[in-house]
Amino acid sequence: MAKTYRVGVVGFAHMHVTWLLDHFAALDNIEWVACADTVPLTPSLSDAPMTRAANIKHAEDEIGVPKTYADYAEMLDSEAFDIVIACPENARHGEVIEAIAGAGSHIITEKPPSASSADFMRAVRAAELAGVELIVNWPSTWSASTRLMKEIADSGEIGQVFQVKWRQGSIGPLPKLSEKQRGAEWWHQSAPGGGALLDYCCYGANISRWIIGESPEGVIGMTGNFASGYGDAEDNAALLVRYPSAMTILESTWSCVNHGASSRHLVYGTAGTLAVEGNGVRVFKDSGEGSLREASGLPGGRDSVAKEAIHHFETGEPLHPTLTVPINIDAMAILDAGIRSAASGKLEQCHSAIW
Structure with missing residues (x-):
């Protein structure tokens, strides 16, 4: 008989x-057990879509999670889980994941890995000690065009990869709220791990580490709050990352109505350039228009983090690399060094897991 997985949730931030x-x-072998939120530093002033109040309501009314606890520690003590989805504020990943791991459950958390390398390593070591899996989900993992870009880069067709450029952005989280309401949301507050750097530079940190295949060495970072005066977190950031044989440029913005470019995701090699374009990748071998290659889609039965996780648990086959702890330790090291560099005005070293 197929296993039924008991699933819970901690954190709706x-x-x-x-x-x-x-x-x-969407899976037929899931049993929802219970959920609980973390307590925000500042109470939300809105229950509009995508706020924590709306997210909890979605879990209760649309998904049908049968129990909601006021205290996640009490929930973990009272219920048994196979998997817990953890989506607290970025700076609380270590605390929450440590508690879930201590309760003996596998953890699926959302990008970024945390708000600092130290906090993410707290989560990593808790999971290792408990013998449970820690999976970091990335929406970009489920992009067929990004996977095609990696495939072409690995084939050697564009020569040695020496630079990755990744720009991610929008007009910011919860843009329909008033400025007062946005200021009360953790996204715009530094202390709980808000800000555009962690929110959007994280994608390029994860993907460039995967594409380049090396651990990063150092980062120069710059941040600014140019259009979000209601919060103390940055709304724009840029990171310049040095690898042993390559470099990356990571850009993030919460104040951009249009990127003004056909591609924001680029890989440069000594014999060509790759640019994500829609559901494909444009390959340039010279100064011409290049050729567009359409992505063939994601593997059947493994096209979401839920399916990927269950497949991994049941078959023992490896997770997609971008979801795994080793790559996310390096991705978090980039973000951590970038934050420190923006504060110090100097190039900062990327710290390894041993450090």
């Missing part, structure tokens, strides 16, 4: 929790 819930709800 990150709006992507609704997507994770939807992906697991």
Whole structure:
């Protein structure tokens, strides 16, 4: 008989929790058990879509999670889980994941890995000590065009990869709220791990580490709050990352109405350039227009983090690399060094797991 997985949720701060819930709800071997939120530093002033109040309501009313606890520690003591989805504020990943691991459950958390390398390593070591899996989900993992870009880069067709450029952005989280309401949301507050750097530079940190295949060495970072005066977190950031044989440029913005470019995701090699374009990758071998190659899609039965996780648990086959702890330790090291560099005005070293 196929195993039924008992699933719970801790944390509704990150709006992507609704997507994770939807992906697991689409499976027929899931039993929802219970959920609980973390307590925000500042109470939210809105229950609009994608706020934590709306996210909890989605879990209760749309997904059908049967119990909601006021205290996640009490929930973990009272219930048994196979998997817990963890989507608290970025700076609380270590605390929450440590508690879930201590309760003996596998953890699926949402990007970024945390708000600092130290906090992420707290989570990593807790999972290792408990013998449970820690999976970091990335929406970009489920992009067929990004996987095609990696495939072409690995084939050697564009020569040695020496630079990755990744720009990610929008007009910011919860843009329909008033400025007062946005200021009360953790996204715009530094202390709980808000800000555009962690929110968007994280994608390029994870993907460039995967594509380049080396651990990063150092980062120069710059941040600014140019259009979000209601919060103390940055709304724009840029990171310049040095690898042993390559470099990356990571850009993030919460104040951009249009990127003004056909591609924001680029890989440069000594014999060519790759640019994500729609559901494909444009390959340039010279100064011409290049040729567009369409992505063939994702592997059957493994096209969401829910399916990927269950497949991994049941077959023992490896997870997609971008979801794994080793690559996310390096991705978090980039972000951590970038934050420190923006504060110091100097190049900062990327710290390894041993450090």
